[in-house]
Amino acid sequence: MKTRKFTLLLMYFLLANGLFAQFWLKQNIDFALPSLGYEIRIVDDANAWSWGRGGAFSSGSWDQSYLDYSFGRTTDGGENWSSGTFPFNGTEGDLTSMAATSAAKAWVSFVDFSTYESTIYTTNNGGTSWVEANIQVGANWVDNIHFFDNDNGVIIADPASNEFNIWTTANGGDTWQKVSNANIPNATDNDEYGVQGVFATQGDKIWFNTYNNRVYYSEDKGKAWEVWDAPQGAIGLGLQMTSDEEGNVYLAVINFNTGRYQFFRRKNSQSEWTNITPPDNNKFIYFTSIPGTGKLIQLNNSDTKTRISSDRGDSWMVVDSVDASRKNFVFFKDAVTGYAFSAVTASGTKEILKYSGSPLSGLLSSVILDVELTTYPNPVSTTVNVKMKSNTYNDYWILINDLDGNLVYKKEYAHINRIDEQVNTENLPSGVYTITVCNSKGAMSKKILKI
Template sequence: MNKFLLACIAALFTWNLQAQFWSEVDSDFPTESTGISRFSIVDENVAWGIGYNGINPENNIQQFSKTTDAGSTWNAGSIAVGNTNLGIGDIAAIDGETAFIAVYPRIAGQNGGVWKTEDGGGTWAKISQTEFTSNGSFPNTIHFFDADNGVVTGDPVNGNWEIYTTADGGSTFTPVPAANIPAPQTNETGYLAQNTASGDSIWFTTSTGRIFHSTNRGLNWNVYQSPISDFGGSEVSGDISFADASKGILQTNVAILYSTTNAGQTWTQIVTSGTGTPYGDNIAYLPFTSYIVSVGSDPNFAGSSYSVNDGVTWVNIDTKQHVDVAFLNTSAGYSGGFTSDTNTTGVFKYVGDVLSAGDEFAFAKAISLYPNPTRNELNISGTDRVLNLELFNLSGQSLKVFQPSHSLSLEGLPTGLYLLKITTPLGMQSLPVLKN
């Protein structure tokens, strides 16, 4: 067989292999249509998630699921907090045995707070009886920077945000003085699980479109106005994620993106391109990279996609319903799905090699051709600049050199398989093209 043909077949195989991104596995929740609303990834092997009712989110679920084998298998369990009407809002895992949850009141007269498990989720205990007991107390988010240091944030009470920090593994929580936190605006609240962190920095979002930011593990806070008016409203909502202490992304429910390079103080709208689109629910930076994954669960706007250039160019992964998304690094990442009667769904585990920090060919993985197959017209996305385009047949013969462009025509060529060599300022990539 012709060597060039062998190389082309190998290229096609590699191209298809790189397209693999998620592997869906059973979340082990016992009820069909149970989703995972929040992940907490500990390391390459351990991750926890909390469940919610995918048919009617108002129906309370007190359940978690956990993996200790890098996402291959998940084991679900109940979260017994002494009152089946309390809601499970957020989770922060320390290891395979230890995790904290922020618990919120769903009806008047209840008290939430922070619960902890030290036996892998078998039992849960309220670790402080003195916090979040005021009328109106409502815990929203919890995050642990390490096994000892954590912060839990709640809605304003009596005109001040209710925020506590711990430095002893949650045995005691200390209220952050009101003087250390910018005052809330009228009727401003936080939202369940809407926080993100990088190093010692942490951010949470509010109902007036503001972003609260601490650089010292929650001891002192600043606040910035975002480009949107509400991070959790019925008409307007959004999600944020940060790659490091400065670089972040904001995604709205209609897939408009904004970027920041100063920790959220100012934002610039991103003009997106590519064969994919960001979605409207959750978004996650891979820490300390330019790689981002976006997901959506709305049946009319469901799917997942990724960008390798800070949200400028997008490649679509699938059109399945995805809920939360979280990445530890370029190897460990998860997205929430929904259980089914097949016992094979519920968690999307990242299994691809698309998001490889330090990969000098990462730019090529973002380059896409569409539509492909095509009748005549072919478009190129994933690169801002094209230097050269050359079309080959499977015998290695050069058929045509095109003017550098992001679109070209195959009119006049017979149906069949071709190879398009694309040269950019970052390198060269050859992709198969099927004309029909």
């Protein structure tokens, strides 16, 4: 029987992730009860939902309570948040997943620890009231709920008799149909649980990971399923998953004994996983794709660096190494809409951080910046001149990275339309470097040779 052990193991990683503070605007969420924020479900530019688990702060960490849960909701793009509680509060159990389709409608799954039965709750009035949904899940631990659109959704629960339990709806959750066992490959055994909260979607496709690191996937909104074998050489448990517009699926596997992670990529059309683990794979990472950009963003709790990838994880570019504000989960809808939970305090998670649309937006987008950019001399020995001219005023960055993506120089500018910078390169090793100028609209890069 699955227990709350997974959630407790996850807490170390939740409290360890960091992201650069200057990209975020603090907004008060003030959960109805002291809570640790877990998930943020972004519906659109204006609407998002979140939830947190109750407890108390003790010895520098959050001592979780499985009796109290709160939710938060915004309808104005994260400027203001309202909060409420759930009808199952007071019953010991686990809120395992949340989905939302509008400002008014959301779903959560709750597992009662006394019976290990799951119940699906829904609201149609922005959380003013919650009712049991029209589906009997029974003694099946629900791992994930997801809606592809207003009408089509899927519920994924752990196996019984070696069969995963999956339901779909095509009418916004008014009725649900259980997927035939014939359409779902067997679990290896009843202990091959789904990993709670670890799934990825792209269009009609959905993937979820299991405790054996096998990945189940569906191309038709959950009606029929296939399964991939675990990545060869994977050691540990896959705790992060995302996908991109090209259909690539990314899985991060954490080894609890060493604290190191492995990073894998695969497409539905491919027969095996590709190991794209970078050499600096210490500790746990949080990563996600940025929809609409073809980019990945990665945070690593062993250092303060934040990295982005433009080539499906084959290489990473460091864009900042500031760690002034701790974060928990981070979620993006696109290059300009994103949220994160602030670090837990003695009063729980008090703030949600709204992504500010800084020059990082330009790096995350695929837009080439409309500016005049010149860099000289090339090759360079001691000093490189970076000149930029734009027709509009904006906040800008200059980044210089080596071929391995390491950040060797960064400078930030506020509300300018010209840059005339001389950068000392005398102490840089010989080699090729990329100079990037970016603002919130896009980015432009030039290569130089240091001799």
